[in-house]
Amino acid sequence: MSEVKVRLRNVVKEFPARRGDKPVRAVDNISLDIYDGEFFAMLGPSGCGKTTTLRMIAGFEQPSSGEILIDGEPMQGVPAYHRPVNTVFQDYALFPHMTIFQNVMFGLEMARVDKKEARDRAMSALEMVRLPHIAQRKPRELSGGQQQRVALARALVKQPSVLLLDEPLGALDLKLRREMQLELKTMQQELGITFVFVTHDQEEAMTMANRIAVMDGGHVLQVGRSDEIYETPANRFVADFIGETNFLSGQLVAHSNKSGTVRLDNETLIQALLSHQDVVDSGEVVVAIRPERIMLRAYDEVIESTDNLNIINGQVRQVYYIGTDTRYIVRIGNDIDLTVRVQNTEYQKSLAFREMQTVKVLWDTTNARILTD
Amino acid sequence: MALWLTTLRRKHNELLLSVPALLWLVIFFIAPALLIIVISVMTRGSGGNPELPFTLDHYQRTFGVFSTVLQRSVWIAFLTTFICLLVGYPLALFIRTRQNPSMRRFALFLIILPFWTNFLVRTYAWQMLLGREGIINNFMLSLGLITEPLQLLNTEFAVLLGLVYGFLPFMVLPIYASVERFDFRYVEAAQDLGANYWHTFWRVMLPMTLPGVLAGCVLVFIPAIGAFVTPDLLGGRDGFMIGNLIQSQFRGTGNLPLGAAVSVVMLSLVIVPLFAYIRSGGEK
Ligand SMILES: Nc1ncnc2c1ncn2[C@@H]1O[C@H](COP(=O)(O)OP(=O)(O)OP(=O)(O)O)[C@@H](O)[C@H]1O
Ligand SMILES: [Mg+2]
Numbered sequence: 260m261s262e263v264k265v266r267l268r269n270v271v272k273e274f275p276a277r278r279g280d281k282p283v284r285a286v287d288n289i290s291l292d293i294y295d296g297e298f299f300a301m302l303g304p305s306g307c308g309k310t311t312t313l314r315m316i317a318g319f320e321q322p323s324s325g326e327i328l329i330d331g332e333p334m335q336g337v338p339a340y341h342r343p344v345n346t347v348f349q350d351y352a353l354f355p356h357m358t359i360f361q362n363v364m365f366g367l368e369m370a371r372v373d374k375k376e377a378r379d380r381a382m383s384a385l386e387m388v389r390l391p392h393i394a395q396r397k398p399r400e401l402s403g404g405q406q407q408r409v410a411l412a413r414a415l416v417k418q419p420s421v422l423l424l425d426e427p428l429g430a431l432d433l434k435l436r437r438e439m440q441l442e443l444k445t446m447q448q449e450l451g452i453t454f455v456f457v458t459h460d461q462e463e464a465m466t467m468a469n470r471i472a473v474m475d476g477g478h479v480l481q482v483g484r485s486d487e488i489y490e491t492p493a494n495r496f497v498a499d500f501i502g503e504t505n506f507l508s509g510q511l512v513a514h515s516n517k518s519g520t521v522r523l524d525n526e527t528l529i530q531a532l533l534s535h536q537d538v539v540d541s542g543e544v545v546v547a548i549r550p551e552r553i554m555l556r557a558y559d560e561v562i563e564s565t566d567n568l569n570i571i572n573g574q575v576r577q578v579y580y581i582g583t584d585t586r587y588i589v590r591i592g593n594d595i596d597l598t599v600r601v602q603n604t605e606y607q608k609s610l611a612f613r614e615m616q617t618v619k620v621l622w623d624t625t626n627a628r629i630l631t632d
Numbered sequence: 633m634a635l636w637l638t639t640l641r642r643k644h645n646e647l648l649l650s651v652p653a654l655l656w657l658v659i660f661f662i663a664p665a666l667l668i669i670v671i672s673v674m675t676r677g678s679g680g681n682p683e684l685p686f687t688l689d690h691y692q693r694t695f696g697v698f699s700t701v702l703q704r705s706v707w708i709a710f711l712t713t714f715i716c717l718l719v720g721y722p723l724a725l726f727i728r729t730r731q732n733p734s735m736r737r738f739a740l741f742l743i744i745l746p747f748w749t750n751f752l753v754r755t756y757a758w759q760m761l762l763g764r765e766g767i768i769n770n771f772m773l774s775l776g777l778i779t780e781p782l783q784l785l786n787t788e789f790a791v792l793l794g795l796v797y798g799f800l801p802f803m804v805l806p807i808y809a810s811v812e813r814f815d816f817r818y819v820e821a822a823q824d825l826g827a828n829y830w831h832t833f834w835r836v837m838l839p840m841t842l843p844g845v846l847a848g849c850v851l852v853f854i855p856a857i858g859a860f861v862t863p864d865l866l867g868g869r870d871g872f873m874i875g876n877l878i879q880s881q882f883r884g885t886g887n888l889p890l891g892a893a894v895s896v897v898m899l900s901l902v903i904v905p906l907f908a909y910i911r912s913g914g915e916k
Contacts, residue, residue: 319820339823352821356839365835366825417825 264453265293265316265421270325272311285311287477288325293455298447300456300464303474304500309457313423316455318342330420340369343420347427351410353398359385359409360394366417384416387446404435421453428463440466461501465489473497491534495630498547505597507546508632514539519629521546525592529569531627544629550600552626555587555612556619569627573597573620575612587612589620665899672892680886690893698877698894705874706901708788709857712795716852717845719796720803728811740808743801751798755865758794759785762866786868794862799855803848810844850909854902874898
């Protein structure tokens with residue numbers, strides 16, 4: 260991608276202590292580059308500092324230390340109303356005393372855009388979100404989804420350099436949410452505006468974003484494309500937060516440059532890739548394997564063993580049929596259960612394995628990653 | 633059928649329940665108002681009491697000889713309201729934006745505190761402050777800021793001061809109630825769209841807190857235009873207002889019908905803003 264649009268350099272935000280409490284470090288030394296035209300998602304659990312980061316970019320909070328640059332310009336001391344960014348608030352914050360049209364016009368009036376041009380732009384913004392017919396209504400006469408779209412139109416009509424969205428779909432029901440996700444993505448691609456999108460929904464982030472920053476406790480743990488984050492999570496938290504993962508804890512007993520041998524708590528030895536060179540220093544590790552990367556075979560099936568294949572014995576404990584795939588809980592030793600997802604394809608429609616059946620559990624070494632605990 | 637019956641019964645109950653309120657209105661408001669109107673068109677008899685025949689003389693005098701008093705009253709009431717608004721809104725906003733809730737409660741307590749002392753006593757206190765030998769003049773003399781005592785008491789200024797002082801809480805409290813409910817995220821939304829502080833206030837904050845502002849204005853304007861204690865004690869001849877005029881007609885050997893006519897005029901002056909206020913509330 261091209262040039263950097265928003266740059267955060269060692270940004271820290273500390274809220275002063277309330278009575279009796281310690282000061283809160285909502286954002287702890289974040290550095291990020293967000294590129295021009297990118298759909299960038301900030302993903303993390305509640306309280307990890309997403310909103311605070313966004314508010315610092317918007318100018319509603321000042322960093323305790325560190326620097327924020329937009330289009331290469333330091334934002335230190337620049338008030339919110341002079342920044343080339345606009346925000347879609349989580350609860351939309353449409354002005355209740357104005358009509359929808361007046362709401363959309365507001366930002367243009369503030370920028371002293373010529374009256375006629377402003378009207379045209381406001382109208383086409385409403386057309387873009389497919390709501391020109393409700394221009395004369397008041398916000399309280401709209402549904403949640405409509406309000407959401409108006410909030411979007413109100414922000415986009417200003418043609419911002421960056422659009423900040425703080426969980427804009429949080430209040431919508433699932434179906435509408437899915438629709439809006441696609442709509443937002445399409446709109447972003449057509450307009451080419453940089454979107455910074457905050458969410459705690461990993462599926463949402465993966466559907467829409469070019470790149471994702473996974474956050475926790477005020478830190479950015481990993482930044483990357485969705486496939487990078489899914490396939491090569493930097494640590495246990497990321498692997499756990501993005502998608503479903505089996506974690507097997509054990510000890511690293513041998514390793515080469517790229518892979519290692521881990522002795523699980525039940526003495527089974529398995530091979531896995533090293534996620535990071537540093538993991539060789541720690542004895543206690545976890546191996547992360549995605550449920551859909553594990554295969555099951557009948558116990559008596561003959562399998563040609565290759566270097567990269569892990570084969571261990573297991574017993575099916577539970578079977579859940581969930582339409583597109585079947586989920587098996589397979590026990591591979593004392594108290595070690597693996598979740599396995601098998602897709603129900605044309606050739607494997609029925610439930611291939613029954614409860615209590617003994618099976619072979621297989622996975623490729625490249626699909627198992629050794630992480631620090 | 634059963635539904636129809638319950639509706640009927642509910643309607644019936646509603647009527648029944650509104651009887652005390654209606655009675656109250658008739659006894660304490662409509663009947664006295666009608667009485668005043670009738671007296672206002674009667675002739676002044678012996679000892680100032682009303683007599684027949686009917687006449688419009690008193691209205692003529694009200695708008696003739698006493699028009700300066702009328703104008704002054706409207707002007708002073710208007711200024712009082714305006715100054716209270718100018719001081720009251722920032723004050724309410726200041727209290728609202730204190731982080732500490734107990735600080736807010738304490739500030740509101742201070743606003744209501746004067747009510748614990750009789751209004752008359754507090755007005756006398758202003759007399760002592762403003763008089764020729766009063767505390768303010770003596771203080772400024774001792775500092776050498778002035779060489780001769782200023783004429784503070786018995787001026788329009790003193791009346792204005794007394795009224796603003798007395799009615800400020802009636803402005804602050806309703807505005808505070810509005811500002812309290814105001815969601816400051818709208819301020820952020822406005823600034824996000826490029827509005828500076830000035831525009832944020834005029835376009836977003838003021839319109840959304842307007843109910844409190846209107847209520848405050850009505851609550852200050854109405855008692856201010858009818859005030860008589862403050863102009864009596866602080867205004868002297870220069871601060872003579874409608875309230876004083878009415879009072880003087882009803883006391884001793886006054887002119888009851890004239891007093892009634894002035895009262896009716898004042899009542900209409902009060903009713904106009906009141907209706908405007910109710911209409912604006914009806915829209916919301
Ligand atoms: N104004 C404030 N004063 C004190 N602490 C704050 C303030 N704003 C946020 N915090 C704290 O900072 C931390 C991060 O908050 P933030 O709102 O950024 O989280 P978030 O990631 O947006 O969470 P959510 O998904 O719940 O919205 C939280 O612990 C929160 O309590
Ligand atoms: Mg948040």
